[in-house]
Amino acid sequence: MKTEEIQAQIISEFAAFDDWMDKYNLLIEMGKDTPMIDARFKTNNHLISGCQSKVWLHAEYVDGKVFFTADSDAVITKGIVNLLIRALSGQSPDDILATDLGFLDQIGLKEHLSPTRSNGLLSMVQQMKLYAKVFKLKAGN
Amino acid sequence: MPDVASIRKLFPALHQEVYGKPLIYLDNAATTQKPQQVIDRLVDYYSQENSNIHRGVHHLSQKATLAYESARVFIAGLINANHSHEIIFTRGTTESINLVASSLGNLLMQQGDKVLITAMEHHSNLVPWQQLCIKHRGELLVTRFDETGTTDLNHFKELLTRKPKIVAIAHISNALGTINPIQEMIRLSHEQGIPVLVDGAQSIAHSAIDVQQLDCDFFAFSAHKAYGPMGAGVLYGKTKWLEKMPPYHFGGEMVDKVNFTETTFNILPFKFEAGTPNVEAVLGMETALKFVKEIGYENITAHEDALLRYATQKLMEIEDMKIFGSSPHKAAVISFQIGNIHPFDMGTLLDKMGIAVRTGHHCAQPVMDAFDVPGTVRASFAVYNTFQEIDTFIAAIKKASAMLA
Ligand SMILES: Cc1ncc(COP(=O)(O)O)c(C=O)c1O
Numbered sequence: 001m002k003t004e005e006i007q008a009q010i011i012s013e014f015a016a017f018d019d020w021m022d023k024y025n026l027l028i029e030m031g032k033d034t035p036m037i038d039a040r041f042k043t044n045n046h047l048i049s050g051c052q053s054k055v056w057l058h059a060e061y062v063d064g065k066v067f068f069t070a071d072s073d074a075v076i077t078k079g080i081v082n083l084l085i086r087a088l089s090g091q092s093p094d095d096i097l098a099t100d101l102g103f104l105d106q107i108g109l110k111e112h113l114s115p116t117r118s119n120g121l122l123s124m125v126q127q128m129k130l131y132a133k134v135f136k137l138k139a140g141n
Numbered sequence: 142m143p144d145v146a147s148i149r150k151l152f153p154a155l156h157q158e159v160y161g162k163p164l165i166y167l168d169n170a171a172t173t174q175k176p177q178q179v180i181d182r183l184v185d186y187y188s189q190e191n192s193n194i195h196r197g198v199h200h201l202s203q204k205a206t207l208a209y210e211s212a213r214v215f216i217a218g219l220i221n222a223n224h225s226h227e228i229i230f231t232r233g234t235t236e237s238i239n240l241v242a243s244s245l246g247n248l249l250m251q252q253g254d255k256v257l258i259t260a261m262e263h264h265s266n267l268v269p270w271q272q273l274c275i276k277h278r279g280e281l282l283v284t285r286f287d288e289t290g291t292t293d294l295n296h297f298k299e300l301l302t303r304k305p306k307i308v309a310i311a312h313i314s315n316a317l318g319t320i321n322p323i324q325e326m327i328r329l330s331h332e333q334g335i336p337v338l339v340d341g342a343q344s345i346a347h348s349a350i351d352v353q354q355l356d357c358d359f360f361a362f363s364a365h366k367a368y369g370p371m372g373a374g375v376l377y378g379k380t381k382w383l384e385k386m387p388p389y390h391f392g393g394e395m396v397d398k399v400n401f402t403e404t405t406f407n408i409l410p411f412k413f414e415a416g417t418p419n420v421e422a423v424l425g426m427e428t429a430l431k432f433v434k435e436i437g438y439e440n441i442t443a444h445e446d447a448l449l450r451y452a453t454q455k456l457m458e459i460e461d462m463k464i465f466g467s468s469p470h471k472a473a474v475i476s477f478q479i480g481n482i483h484p485f486d487m488g489t490l491l492d493k494m495g496i497a498v499r500t501g502h503h504c505a506q507p508v509m510d511a512f513d514v515p516g517t518v519r520a521s522f523a524v525y526n527t528f529q530e531i532d533t534f535i536a537a538i539k540k541a542s543a544m545l546a
Contacts, residue, residue, distance in 0.1 A: 020160055020493040020494075021490070021493065021494070021540070021544070024489070024490060024493060024544065025544055028544060028545065052484070052485040052500060052501050052515075052516060053483055053485045053486075054515075073483055073515075074483035074485045074486045075483065075486050075545055076485065076486045076489050076490075077483075077485065077486075
């Protein structure tokens with residue numbers, strides 16, 4: 001699926017809920033499906049610096065597509081990490097670089113990506129895009 | 142007991158909804174909300190009095206200068222300073238501490254000298270001293286606290302024998318709520334002839350301060366933690382020190398005579414107030430502290446203590462609850478963690494239920510290290526908080542815990 005389709009799908013999954021607590025319940029549940037980062041990558045090298053919750057991220061490049069695995073020590077953060085991975089994992093570097101992840105705004109989670117939220121998610125998005133850029137450059141050689 | 146219902150009415154910010162829920166503001170140790178009279182004071186200043194102080198012969202300047210200097214006199218009286226020139230206006234606690242660390246620090250410190258603090262200091266009362274010690278190739282001595290978060294006085298006495306040049310201690314810990322026995326710590330330090338700075342950031346809104354009775358050499362606080370505006374605070378210092386200390390910042394206002402080769406400095410307190418000050422915030426601070434005085438510190442302390450006891454008891458009923466800081470002398474600050482629930486998760490869900498708490502390390506990373514946690518959830522109370530708010534808070538924690546378990 002293209003990232004736009006996946007993002008639209010996520011929006012519709014959240015559209016079923018009005019109540020904030022229900023949305024966060026869904027998010028927490030979704031966090032449990034996060035493609036788990038291999039234990040050997042769960043090191044400081046893979047840690048995304050954020051003030052309050054920790055996020056570890058790893059990426060691999062297979063057949064022109066980027067695949068992400070991750071983990072977090074906070075379950076809400078992990079839920080959002082999983083949304084980002086669903087949206088971006090398995091996409092081409094060009095598609096990853098092009099998308100603006102507007103779905104987070106539509107499901108009311110954009111605040112988590114604001115620079116004032118010291119939870120590292122903004123850095124996570126930047127890191128995912130950086131991986132895409134690097135893989136693209138390497139593939140170009 | 143204060144009439145909390147009437148007090149609440151004075152605070153416009155408390156009467157709003159967040160995410161469709163009535164706001165419950167429990168982040169008072171970070172900053173308190175402001176009563177209408179403080180907000181009005183700022184507006185009145187700019188509507189009717191604005192002009193630069195200490196400079197103009199004209200009517201407005203004199204009016205503003207008079208208001209500014211009256212605020213100094215009022216605050217001197219409130220904390221029982223010996224003289225109003227012992228009240229230096231600063232931007233807040235952090236600047237007050239930096240002023241002393243820089244000015245007195247460089248006056249007293251020689252190579253290899255030491256400064257004594259406690260392990261529960263806010264970064265603002267830690268980093269300036271640490272940097273001073275680094276500069277003089279000295280050593281920062283740190284007093285331990287026990288598992289309840291109570292300062293180990295025997296350790297403090299032991300460290301005093303190592304002859305630090307300055308002692309700097311928090312009156313109340315913002316991370317643990319511990320009220321330090323500062324009277325005793327000041328007495329012990331003075332026995333060794335060592336001056337003491339008290340970081341009063343967390344105490345000025347909660348307990349009456351008498352600097353002469355405490356006999357502290359310096360006392361620092363911020364207006365914004367006591368219902369006042371941001372950007373203004375106080376450094377109280379004993380005249381004998383302030384006179385000896387060199388200026389901290391240079392510029393206008395703090396000088397007497399200037400030519401291109403030399404400058405003589407103005408008298409106290411102006412020597413330490415370079416440049417145009419934050420006049421409106423100082424006036425707002427005066428209004429805020431008058432508000433505090435009117436309610437009465439005994440009433441504020443009684444209400445907040447009751448809230449603290451009630452909330453602590455209710456929290457302790459929650460499974461896997463761990464409260465950090467259970468000192469017998471404790472202010473209305475509760476730092477906690479539930480099982481393995483990440484403070485960020487708890488804070489995020491409480492926010493969505495309209496409850497503002499602090500999560501993280503509370504600018505006291507060494508305290509978190511001591512308890513071996515990355516951070517905590519912190520609820521801190523002010524005079525306008527109610528028992529009903531605590532009930533809602535407890536129910537919200539239970540709901541969030543169930544979701545996060
Ligand atoms: C104990 C303590 N000291 C110092 C400070 C710093 O105060 P300010 O940021 O107003 O300078 C704080 C504020 O959180 C505090 O709680």
